[in-house]
Amino acid sequence: MKILIVEDEKDLSESIAAYLTDEDYSCDIASTYHKALEKTELHEYDCILLDITMPGGSGLDILNELKANNKTDGVLIISARNSLDDKIKGLTSGADDYLAKPFHLSELSARIAAIIRRKNFDGNNLVKFENIILDTTAKTASVNNQFIELTRKEYELLEYFISNKKRVISKDAIASHLWGDDMAGNYDFIYTHIKNLRKKLTSAGDADYIKSVYGIGYKFTDR
Amino acid sequence: MKILIVEDEKDLSESIAAYLTDEDYSCDIASTYHKALEKTELHEYDCILLDITMPGGSGLDILNELKANNKTDGVLIISARNSLDDKIKGLTSGADDYLAKPFHLSELSARIAAIIRRKNFDGNNLVKFENIILDTTAKTASVNNQFIELTRKEYELLEYFISNKKRVISKDAIASHLWGDDMAGNYDFIYTHIKNLRKKLTSAGDADYIKSVYGIGYKFTDR
DNA sequence: ATTCATCTTCAAATTACCCTCAGATTCATT
């Protein structure tokens, strides 16, 4: 994991680097915005620690530059809390994270871990129905806090069901969502995947939430 | 669309509010769980963004509180905790959705849109007569808030009755609406479906709203 | 090439639904 530290206070940048290196990150240090931009062009960083209140240049410019190159994803802004004006807030909150000086290195490390995790997994997004929880980024499912093994089609089917819970879904809708459109007439594969999904869910201690709607399709619901 | 943001970091909550306001949501902010509960008692929110890792109180408690009041439907949990256990705990307490910090505001917005769409869709397209409620999208019927199982023909019949309530409907009209036109002469199948529908409705605690009009057909009414 | 997991096809078994029917009941008219 490669990290770029953009910070002019040498003491701070070096102690950060030391701490992070100890946690098996590989660190580069840039003491000016100009050097920072050079480095970002040369390397792909998993996370960039950016002090936006350094003398001799606007920290916002480098942010905009990174944004133009679509590299803001892993940026963690550090700044003195009282120097946060509205512009900075807009850039920092939500999309990127920020950390106010002074901070504990452990806190910094935790933030970095979170950012990297989000970058890699694009956020852990969970969707749930009763005792079923899907991780829509990892494409995994758990029932009663137990992971269950689903094939790709089974997972897609389950996600489609949960995101349309309590609604009647026609077999054609299922077919066109999981396959192309033109599979008209034959629903055998739907039947089979439903059967297998049902078996896995119920044998994981689940009620059978997949209700058949005769002549139409299915409904995923508890009643 | 009304949204409640439960978040103690002022910078974050305000920039979320700014972003969502810009997308024509109306936002309230609660910086403590206590205030959040107060607000939920005063207003009906379409979506509640809930940071469950705020200092000074367990975020899960507020979830349980919401659950007790049946208000968990539009809850989107946001949290910086990274262990999956915490997420699962939050979700099993009733919420539907989870988003890990840090996140992109656009992603948050998309998630909110999905939640609201889902919420509204459920309550949409309802047709009501006395204690009978039809969901014309889900093709389901409930009597006294209890779902009853109807076959397709039974459902169609009931919907036809309710949309023509308090009016006399000839058997020919029923026949031509539920079947083609040309079934003239024999009404046995109507009798049978009426019989079955009556049985299901009355055994769900309903008065028999289907009044026979001798020589003509039926009238769906309460007197 | 072989293996393995997965996806799909197939056919038989089961189920749900719609409709028919015949006997019972209700209704309007006399």
Add this chain to the structure above:
DNA sequence: AATGAATCTGAGGGTAATTTGAAGATGAAT
């Protein structure tokens, strides 16, 4: 009250939809 027509009811058959188990493709990984 008596009559015939209309309606109700329970039972059952026929059909199509669904479920199920098994076996045949497919395709990726070794």
